[in-house]
Amino acid sequence: MALRRATALDERTGGRVLDDADLASALAVCALDPVGSVLATARLEHAVDVGIRRAGGELWGYEKDGRLEGICWAGANMVPVAPAVSDADPDRAIEAFAAMARRQGRRCSSLVGPAYAVLGLWGRLRPSWPGAREVRDDQPSMVIDGPPLVAADPDVRRSRLDELVDVLPACVRMFTEEVGYSPASGPGGPYETRVRGLVTQGRSFVRMSDDPRARVMFKAELGAVAGGVAQVQGVWVAPEHRGRGLSERGMAAVVEAARADVAPLISLYVNSYNARAIAAYRRVGFRQVGSYATVLF
Structure with missing residues (x-):
């Protein structure tokens, strides 16, 4: 992973803007x-197709002895990646x-990614950035990398463009509930x-209803697909239909469909205080492999 130095390396920190x-x-x-x-991988794969500039951000790198050891996508969201492997020094990359x-x-609306990198970055930025x-x-x-442990809901399917009039408001409701x-x-x-x-x-996956109050009963999206991983985001059950097990069976359907033709490994991240959701995902067959963190501005 030797680098061609297109921009000046900061000899003190080892950081530079990549091209x-x-x-x-x-990607390695x-x-x-x-x-x-x-x-981050999803953004980089898009940048391979259109170029970093057109992908909507900057790409930063941390280099040690001519080798790239960490990267950070700096766009609408800042996404640091500093794997703690071999003789790499993630703290130096974060610094x-x-x-x-x-x-x-x-310039970003959030920091998001593996908790160690995000919290390390925020701890260093907090004194100088707005709260x-x-x-x-x-x-x-x-993650789950095999068949779900519960039966899939046969009524969950990919949404259609002619349903956007219902799907978009459901997405807005979910986002507003989650982020505020x-x-x-x-x-x-x-x-x-x-x-x-x-x-x-x-x-985009949905289960639809004839109920005019909540046409979308269940929804979920594959918000990031890259590197053999599909990350599920935006899981939501309409309040009028909660308590009926729709999330477990719906997620099982999403897992089956995504593993069939999108990626072999399905992932998600969830707030630790959402014990009900964590329990539901475990019933589907998800297991914890790490921790994310998000800083919202």
Whole structure:
């Protein structure tokens, strides 16, 4: 993973801005922890197709003795990856990214990724960056790589574009419940564009109802797909239909469909205080393999 130095290396911290020529080396770093790095890997794979600039962010790297040991995607979300493997020094990588982030100032809406890297980065940035709105410091990272342990809901399927009029409001309700504010920014805005894209790509799953109060009973998306991992996001059951086991059977259906034609390993992360959701995922067959953290601004 030797680097061609397209930009100046900070000799003190070992950090520098990477370019398109570094993408293969950056993906190799992510491959050391495919579940923890799936959010970054998805952005890098997109950058391979369109270039880093058009992918909507910067790519930072930490280099030691000519070898790339850590990367950080710096876009709307900041996603650090600093695997603790072999003789790598993740703390030095995190310090390098913190120095670059301090120079740039906060431009992201969140820090998200493996808890060690995110919390280490936030601990270094907190004195100089504006205060966080919320810090979710323990989000179990869970995976399943075999058939689900419960029967799949036969009514859960991929959503269709002609259902966007119902799917989009359900996504907005879920996001608002989870994060505390609405992501909606009007017709054709970034959130609608993302939801539409997931539907178009076959990465949005729903169970529909005839109930006009809650046309979408259950929903989930494959929010990040990269490196042989599909990360489930946005799992939601309409309040009118909760308490009926829809989440377990719905997730089983998503797992079956995703493992059949998207990726062999299905992952997700969940807030540690959401004991009910964790128990439901365990019943489906998910097991914890690590921990994420999210800092919301």
